[in-house]
Amino acid sequence: MKIRFLYVGKWNGERKRPEWIVDVISKADITREVEIEDLLGRDPVNLDIELISSYICERTVMITGAGGSIGSELCRQIAEFRPAKLVMLDIYENHLYELQLELRNKYPNLTINVWIGSVRDMDRVRELFFMERPEVVFHAAAHKHVPLMEDSPVEAIKNNVFGTKNVAISAHEASVKKCVMISTDKAVNPTSVMGASKRLAEMVVQALDEDSETEFVSVRFGNVLGSSGSVIPLFKKQIAEGGPLTVTHQEMIRYFMTIPEAVQLVIQAGGMACGGEVFVLDMGEPVRIMDLAENLIRLSGFEPGEDIDIKVTGLRPGEKLFEELLLDTEEMEATVHKKIYIEKPLGKNWDTLNQELCHLSKKMEEMSMEEVKKAVMQLIDSYDPTGRRV
Numbered sequence: 001m002k003i004r005f006l007y008v009g010k011w012n013g014e015r016k017r018p019e020w021i022v023d024v025i026s027k028a029d030i031t032r033e034v035e036i037e038d039l040l041g042r043d044p045v046n047l048d049i050e051l052i053s054s055y056i057c058e059r060t061v062m063i064t065g066a067g068g069s070i071g072s073e074l075c076r077q078i079a080e081f082r083p084a085k086l087v088m089l090d091i092y093e094n095h096l097y098e099l100q101l102e103l104r105n106k107y108p109n110l111t112i113n114v115w116i117g118s119v120r121d122m123d124r125v126r127e128l129f130f131m132e133r134p135e136v137v138f139h140a141a142a143h144k145h146v147p148l149m150e151d152s153p154v155e156a157i158k159n160n161v162f163g164t165k166n167v168a169i170s171a172h173e174a175s176v177k178k179c180v181m182i183s184t185d186k187a188v189n190p191t192s193v194m195g196a197s198k199r200l201a202e203m204v205v206q207a208l209d210e211d212s213e214t215e216f217v218s219v220r221f222g223n224v225l226g227s228s229g230s231v232i233p234l235f236k237k238q239i240a241e242g243g244p245l246t247v248t249h250q251e252m253i254r255y256f257m258t259i260p261e262a263v264q265l266v267i268q269a270g271g272m273a274c275g276g277e278v279f280v281l282d283m284g285e286p287v288r289i290m291d292l293a294e295n296l297i298r299l300s301g302f303e304p305g306e307d308i309d310i311k312v313t314g315l316r317p318g319e320k321l322f323e324e325l326l327l328d329t330e331e332m333e334a335t336v337h338k339k340i341y342i343e344k345p346l347g348k349n350w351d352t353l354n355q356e357l358c359h360l361s362k363k364m365e366e367m368s369m370e371e372v373k374k375a376v377m378q379l380i381d382s383y384d385p386t387g388r389r390v
Contacts, residue, residue, distance in 0.1 A: 053081045055136060055178065055271055062087040062134035064119055064167060065141030067095030070182055073263040074138050079103055085111040087132045090141070091118045119163035122170075129170040137179045138266060139167050142198070146186065147316040149194040153372040154364055160197035162361060165204050172212040180270045181205050183220040183278065185255060189382045196376050196383040203380075204357075206276050207350040215275040219266045220343075222255030222286075231289065235296050243308035245293045248315050253286040265340065272335060278343040353379075 061078055065071040066088035072095065075088055086103070090096045093116050100114045113132060117124040119141045142160050143149055149156035164181060171179040183202050186195030202218045209216035223231070238245045257265075261281070269279040290310065297304045304310060333342040347353070360375055367375065377383050 053267060053271060056081040056083050056267070058082065058084045059135040059177075060085040060087065060133060061136045061138070062089065062129075062132060063138045063140060064089045065139070065182075066090045066114075067092050067099060068140060069259055070262055070266070071138075071140040072099050073259045074140060074266060075099060075103060077260075077263050077267060078138075079107050079110055083110070085113065085132070087113045087115070087128070087134055089115045089117055089119075089128060091116065119167055120158050122166045125166045126170045126173065129174040129176070133174060134171075135177045136270065137167065137171050137176050138270070139164060139179065139181045141167075142182065142201075144184070144194060146192045146194045149197070150192060150316075151369070153193040153369050153376075154367075156193045156197045157200075157360070157364060157372065157376070160194070161200045161204065161357065164201040165357065168205050168208050168216060171214050171216075172208060176214045178215045178217075178270050178273060179205065180266055180273065181216070181218045182266060183218040185220060185222045187220060189384070190380070191384060191386075193373060193376070193385075196373075196380055199380050199383065200357075200376070202278060202345070203347045203353060206278075206345070206347045207353045209276040211350045215273050217269055217273040217275065218278045219269045220278050220280050221257055221262050221265060223257075231292070232296070235293060236300075239297060239300050239302070239308055244311040245297065245308060246311050246313050247289050247293055248313050250290055250312055252289045252315075254289060255286050256292075257281065268340065272340070276344060278345060280341045280343055282341065 056078055061083045063071050063074050063078070063086075066075055067090040071088075071090065075086060079086060088096060088099065096114055096116070100112060103110070103112055115128055117128065119125055119139075141163060143156050168179060168181075181201060184195065184198050186192060187199035187202055188195075190196040190199055202220075205216040205218055208214075235245050265279065265281045269277075272279070293310050294304045297308045297310075300308075302308045333344070335342055348356075356379055360379070363375070364372060373385050377385070
């Protein structure tokens, strides 16, 4: 920590205390590294995944979106359970290459196959499934940035819905044993295209589960602290630049979890899955984003409002003041783990849903952004871009 004290006061015949100021060479220099757990507002949940990880040991496991925050942590944790082969798929090669070097260095005896490709490319996805013959699949590839997807709804649907459909059909055709899809709390009563696309993705795997020997499940959790594109890296960058931190609304709240917690839940869900479930983690009380910003400033060695300001910028398109983890019509079912619950939301049968999605696929490129949103509303009763249901 680089701090220089300068004496600027002077004795003027009175018994006046000298004034001291702190000359901060750089605000970034005195920013201490904040542990993510410091911001969680609760003790991290540690799940006993050892007992139910036998479905991974000596199996061929594929992860889509393997280079992302969740996908890469999935690869790291799964590698600990001695799979026969780890297959990593992503469209972005840089992160995947770095992860490949990391894992091959740490697990020299593990067979690791790395492939570049998009889940939107059905031919490529099907080719890799039949080439690698995975027994377990974790589908983490997705577009997740809410405001960006509001401006690019066709891309959100292509990647999150039809990409999931490609993975699910390929898993079914290749007789995969388990396929676990990563979902989000934004899929509940969605007000954003991103949330609606993830709800549709849940519906795809749930519908196909009923017609397949593959056990398809979804895992739904809230915001992941420290993940790429999340609020913490943004706040840290803003603190390093001297502020201000930008908060979209004074009263916005979110559920949070750490990356290891999220990945433990995903792995646990795979072991507990019978097919068709949506697994939800009890993440405790939600956190107010304003409190999160103030705590991060203090933990970084500053005082909010004095050293670093906070600016309220207003809700962005598609954002809610609060997120939900459960649909109103759903009933929770407890599991053997007190922090994990099972949902079985109502959905459509595969033939009906597939026909509707095929129709959307043919027309989508010709639609305006608003027309795409209206078409998605026809598929999801709970989707309301106006946010009036929230």
